[in-house]
Amino acid sequence: MLEFFSTGNILVHIPLGSGGYDLSYIEAIGTICGLLCIYLASIEKTINYLFGLLNVSLFAIIFFQINLYASLLLQIFFFAANIYGWYAWTRVKQDTQEVTLKTRWMSLPKMLIWLVISLISIILLTFYIDPVFACFTDITVNVLNTVGFNIDTPTLAPDAYPFWDSSLMVLSIVAQILMTRKYVENWILWIMINVISVVIFALQGVYAMAIEYTILMFIAINGVRMWTKSAKMNQIN
Template structure:
């Protein structure tokens, strides 16, 4: 079998008897597996999660290219860069004290700023989501055509759930950034994102994706619990190391 056929979404691994039936391809199955490994090892604060994350977003970028979801393809590029940065940030000594990043909570000031920026971004993206993703799709098609592709961008249907789609997009970006800096709040956001995703995919009849996000929800809940405990331990250790006045 030609190696390139393995990356074809029409190369079915298994037919899942959910809804009207769902043909899961090899690339989708492997990409999903690496995505689950990425989130699981991130919850355990293991650096290897970023290797799995890079494989996951690369495979899903190939999938989105084939099914012509160019906006999501561009989002995978962001996640690819974020995974590289996160791997670097988690393994290098911190510039302030020469030690590696530690799990901690956002300061009140940073939490307020992050919340305001996220809320404003969600509102704006909800209002302009169709032209925004149309522009992203056009940009990605232009870039790929510049490298020899011959893609014609068809008309895009209006977003079925503009607010929820905007919320998932913005919060996913914010959560990924917070994870690269080892802030506990990233897991709380992933819990929210996964709850929204389960509902949206179920409403759209994509039950396999809905089940996948149920699994991700439980991993995110476990990550929240473990990072909260780690942050508490790190804070106690820091207080013990503070010089007495």
């Protein structure tokens, strides 16, 4: 059973880039769950959070196997955000039994606050991304070793794209938070995240992931359209 979750358990060889790309079962299933999660969220189906939990759990296993411990920590955040989002989307008013949270646009003051927080976080992380991720990695390795794993702390190379990598991490966290609160702006951020991701993955030669994020970009564009329509209806009602 454990062998099934190994990144070495190859489903198919994809002839992309130099030497092609071996797609494992766990990556394929995790990717499908991720695509379903984003699509279902774009049409406001709460079941998206089930696929989101499966996606981040499988990706956490992948990142553990390939020694990307900081990325593993980010999946832990996404796991918690998915649980909260599921609760927030299904919470109802006691008197009317109506869903409390409805799709809407952010107010200008809230938008400015999030913009300032994002910009400051991106700038700080850009300058300190290597020591921050090294710290996260040390913490993760120590925690895993405490519960019985016997792994060595990996040697981390300097970040290839510190500004863009920092932007992706900060904007992904902000977008996930805004999605759990049903703000339309979350989809605008996901479009930006997906465009940056496609370019970076293409430059790095990871063409399979570049294709995946291209699909996600079009789903996010549809998310803006669907949630804008829903927000207008909520304003009328």
